Amino acid sequence: MKNIGVKIFAYIAVVLMLASIAPAMAVADTDNLQDRIQERDRVNLTMDASNDGVQNQIRQVMNTQERYGEATENFLRIKANNSALNTEEAIEATKEYLNSTIDVMIESLENEEYIEKLNEEKEDIAAATTRAELAECAQDIREIWREARDERTSSTTTSINNKLTAVMRISETMTLRLENEIARIEKNGEDVTGLQEMLVEYKAHIAEAREYQEQAMIANTNRERQSQGFQNMKQAGLSIKEANAVLGDMLTELKQYREGLVTLSADETLTAEGDGTAVLSGDFVLSFNADDAILVVKDMDGDAKVDTEGASYGYSNVDAGNSDINNRAFVYHNLTGDVTIEGTRLTITLRGTDISLDVAGNGSVMFTGNGTYELNGEESKWTASYVEEEKEAESEDETPEPEEQNDI
Template sequence: MKNIGIKIFAYIAVALMLTSIAPAMGVADTDNLQDRIQDRDRVNATTNSSPEGTSNQIRQAMSTQERYGEATENFLRIKANNSALNTEEAIEATKEYLNTTIDVMIESLENDEYTEKLNEEKEDIAAATTRAELAECAQDIRDIWREARDERANSTTNSINNKLTAVIRVSETMALRLENEIARIEKNGEDVTGLQEMLGEYKAHIAEAKEYREQAMNANTNREKQSQGFQNMKQVGLSIKEANAVLRNMLTELKQHREGLVSLSADETLTAEGDGTAVLSGNFVLSFNADDVILVVKDMAGDAQVDT
């Protein structure tokens, strides 16, 4: 989620900068632009002194981001000297900037539907001859980007929500099982005060996670509140993490109350007879003989080597 979020918000700057093409809009932030222009001039001077065709080869070797960066700087430099963007040089620089912007968006989205739409805009850009026509292209590109961004954000949010909902449901089922187990222990006359307190804390964290999840879903229906929605999603994860910390302590405590609990170490041997279920947990090498049994192995840590 984090990487996706970074991509989405990083490229918002790309879309917003398109407004600088429209006559009524201001120029994008040009702090330190002069230094970047000087660096680019030095590169151009080196390139111009090279054999014919070297410039194109260098450009082909550049990444999409590098081509976009070069086109952006060139566009800003020309706009700084000619805000009307009405010369042939300005029109060509604007076209190059728009085309590289589209390339960055396509690379980021990796979506065939929006790739097709954006490539269609390239055709309109090629046919444009005035700044007004290019401004219209820029607006169309921004609209496509907003649509794609919103669709991706909704898809990501729904996926995360589904996973969190599943975790909460499992946690609620676990709480019910723990409640039944504590009731059984109490029925046997044992003190379960500590377990009941931990169970109450566990339930409180799960309830808190559910509340944050509901707030997150409500916030994500409103674009202005989506930032708060992401924060609520984060809080869901933190609440579940706190619940799991309590759960680990509860399971440790419950082990001491299990009927027939035996702890083994080194090469000790356990002999048992009768019908029922034997549960063995820990990090061990086990050798045993049994008749008419069902063996179930649960690899909780994900690193067991099982050979039966």
């Protein structure tokens, strides 16, 4: 819920307004502030708020913003008529403005240390009797906010850096796998020029991401450059996304050269046995037996029938009641026994040991691990390469794109 405060607070020039309280500072641009307040009111708060607690939090944020807007308008009106701000009415209006500013800031913070400091400033505001004393309070508030903003930026950058580092390690392993796979294909007499060019592009994006990451962490040690460091980290994330896009194209290209990939038509039946992973995409009737397996069924058309009566499992999101998330994905952990699956536009991932399966339908099947499969009387081996699984791991640990940091 704190993020709501952050997004709304981004539309109001609090720090600039605080500066207008001190006699040496320029008068704030009233029209500009009104535009920002109106923009604030247009912020979309139509998130799912069926929970009463969430609704109350949203109302609290909106009330805080409304009080800030009213206090600001009153302060500007009085300041326009009395720039010295030396009357009792002006002093009270300034106090109300400063207190409402603190409330807005607190809505956007999670660090209790800065929240406590801001609340302590309210005591100084209450005790102030002159503009000079209030100007000193305003300066202290600005400094607390600046420190809180810098700390938040530094913390966010560090968190993203840790995730990027994990992605980089996976990418290094991925690069070696791809180089070995391309070398194997070339050794078999295939033209791998296109794959080699894509690999060069993939490595270039990864190198670019690493450069941005290094620049970000250097900048993160300098308070004045933290904002630039955050932007560099964001660029590193974008470079990773570009690398993954190239990787996706490479894997698509590699599939046609790999063992273990089967294209199945309606009049064919495929059988297989082994330890590892089977990934099926298409319209299927699948029967299998496995030991201590993980099964994920992605049901794109909503017509999948998964029969686990002949099996046992440790956990399933079906039992937990959340299998409708992500286009009806059924997940079973530690599954052992007989299972039958039927449906259209299915993507099925089965990973385990002692897998024995029969499948009929239209689509593609990829076997990875140690095993054999038979189609049209011909027996073939599962692929021993784990490029697909490496890609899956990388996509699961993909660095999230950071939210915009607003330099208020």
